Amino acid sequence: MPNWSNYKGLLVPESVSMAKRLEEAQREQRGRAARGKFFSYMSMTQGATGYGYTKPANTLQFEHLREARDKSLIDKIIINARIIQMKHIAKRVIVPGKQIGFRVVHENYADPNFKPTEDVIRRCKEMERIIDNVNQDIHPGGFRDFAAISVDQELTYDRKALVITRDRTGNPIQYHMIDGTTVRPMLLVLMEYMENKKMNDRERAIQSFYYETKIDLTNAAYVQVVDGMPVATWTKDEMAIDITNPSVEIDKWAYGAGSLLEQSIAATVTWLNAWAYNDGLFNQDSPESLLLIYGDYDPIGLGAFQRQVLDQSGSGDYQKIPVITADQEFKAELLKIRELPKDIQFPELMRMNIQLKTAAYRAHPSIVNFSVDKGGAGGLSIGNNSEDDIIKQSHEEGFQSICHGLANWITRTIIQPRYDDLVMIFEVDTEDEARRIEVLNQQASVGMTINEWRRAQGLKGDLPYGDVPNNSVYIQAMQAGQEQQTNLNGPAPVANEGEEKSTADQVKQSDSKDLNKSLSKSEEKVLVIEIID
Structure with a gap:
């Protein structure tokens, strides 16, 4: 109790x-x-x-x-x-490595030792169709x-x-x-x-x-x-x-x-206010300045000046110089009542806003067709983007982040509830075929062998002499070394007739064996014709 x-x-x-x-x-x-x-x-x-x-x-x-x-x-x-x-x-992506787009791969696809099985390939294709x-x-x-x-x-x-x-x-x-x-x-x-x-x-x-x-x-x-x-x-x-x-x-x-x-809404508000203010400068409802005239002046001359400058008479001939007759005490002064874009440092303000907004979106300024002046003045110019800038733009972190985020979202919601070992990826390489070959040739000239270059191009079969660097300088140096070695050893000894015949028979037999080996490998029938004098 x-x-x-x-x-x-x-x-x-x-x-x-x-x-x-x-x-x-x-x-x-x-x-x-x-x-x-x-x-x-x-x-x-x-x-x-x-x-x-x-x-x-x-x-x-x-x-x-x-x-x-x-x-x-x-x-x-x-x-x-x-x-x-x-x-x-x-x-x-239908042909991996040749196209840009999305595809579904195994989570270990980046491992060079991983070889996808037929079941993995089938499941990847299935999820690609669902996506x-x-x-x-x-x-x-x-x-x-x-x-x-x-x-x-x-x-x-x-x-x-x-x-x-x-x-x-x-x-x-x-x-x-x-x-x-x-x-x-x-x-x-x-x-x-x-x-x-x-x-x-x-x-x-x-x-x-x-x-x-x-x-x-x-x-x-x-x-x-x-x-x-x-x-x-x-x-x-x-x-x-x-x-x-x-x-x-x-x-x-x-x-x-x-x-x-x-x-980045603060930069947006600044942009909107600056843009609206400067856009209003083109509004002709209010004058930009006032003209103050002091002293003794001729009323008839002033009237002609007003009609000519303000186009009150409808002539529109502004290229004539207005003339006002007056005495020595006459004075005219122009008083500005509206600022101009240059006067409020409009270009600098716009440059700052563009840099802040593109930084917030993790983008290059060229995405809005602006680029920083390379002369060092810090100004902005429209267009004038080099090809390298455009290529870098497609690889920048802002767009890559969007692609990875979307792929990860679809992986979590669409793919992994069915196959938890598959993921979605985006291939965003926008290099065209000509540039890809150019980069590949540059890599080949550094240290890639001929057979490695052929495999990178998708060509099948290795050449018997292809395990040497695909470098013209290296090949020329190797040939020069062989010639130098031949000169040091002297000319080859001359064999007598019997030795020459024996050597020829050996070469003939060797060629025959090589021919039979190649025939057995390729499993092709070849007709060999010998002409005997």
Whole structure:
């Protein structure tokens, strides 16, 4: 029998269901405290709209990011350039090493000692066909459209949502993307609903939510909220969310630290303000300056001057020099009331913004068709990009990171649930065939043998003399050494007639043996004709 005197407050027997409810609530509360919290209730009430977050209140909202992308010329150009780059490689590789695009390989494909079996090759081809099988109703352009949308969602919102269709055995067979800004974690939607309804029982809240919205949250992992109302749910097997910049800061879990656009929004605001101000300088609603005239002047001459300069008479002849007759006390002064772009150091401001924005996207300034002046003045010039700059642009870390992130996401969600030893990779080498051969010839001239060069070119069969460096300098030096050795040893001794005949017979027999060996290797029939004098 417990000692009830040690307890204070309301005592309820264990048989009462309310006591069990309180015990469960206390256990759940202790479990929450042990796991830690990821959202504050204050930000939840401030940032919530309808049945879920549009985005945490202390972060930039999705609609604001969309508006910034559409109005900021610099961000739009960078994002569109990345989309075009992705479209260029968003295709399946048929001949590895000769094409750019994606392919599925074994996780040990980089190991030079690994040789893929027929089963590995078959499974890789199978997964490549599944990756290429996107929902054509959503993405009419196939995987190319899917990859382009993925780049736009990542750079603008850093929130990509993938809907996966599986067969009866649970294997993925098709997939498509939806607007990730409308997809919320189910827990956040339910927490916000329970907070508004002042409920602390999860099962009861799920039932109440279903009665109001006809949306069942029992097995849901994600909820789509459009115009403040839930419209669809997905389980963990049906939906995959990808965030490239994750964070565990309060109110940022499940949303991340923000997209590259959001992280560099300060430079975007500066760009928009500077661009809008300088664009307004071309507005002719207000004059650029005032002309002040002092002293005694001729009214008739001033009227002619006004008509000529301001074109009040409609003649438009501005090349004539205006003449005003006046006495010695006459004075004219020009007072500027609007600054010009050069006066506020507009080029330097734009240069700084371009460098900051491209740095935020991990891109080269040539991606927006600007390049730093090589003369050292620090200015910017349009175009004038060398071929090397363009080649480096395709290999820069920003685009490589996007490709690796997309490949890793598809590997986790599409490939590894079926085959956990396969991965997806992108081959983004944009070198053309002529440049590839040029680089290969340069490597061959350094130390590659002739047979190694042939194998690199895809040619079959080794030459009997091909295990020497493919270097003209080396070959000439070797020939010169052989000639020098011959001169040192003197001329070959002259054999008598019998020895000469014996030597000829030996050579003939040796040639016959070599011929028979070559015939046995090639298994070809050859007709040999000898002419005897």
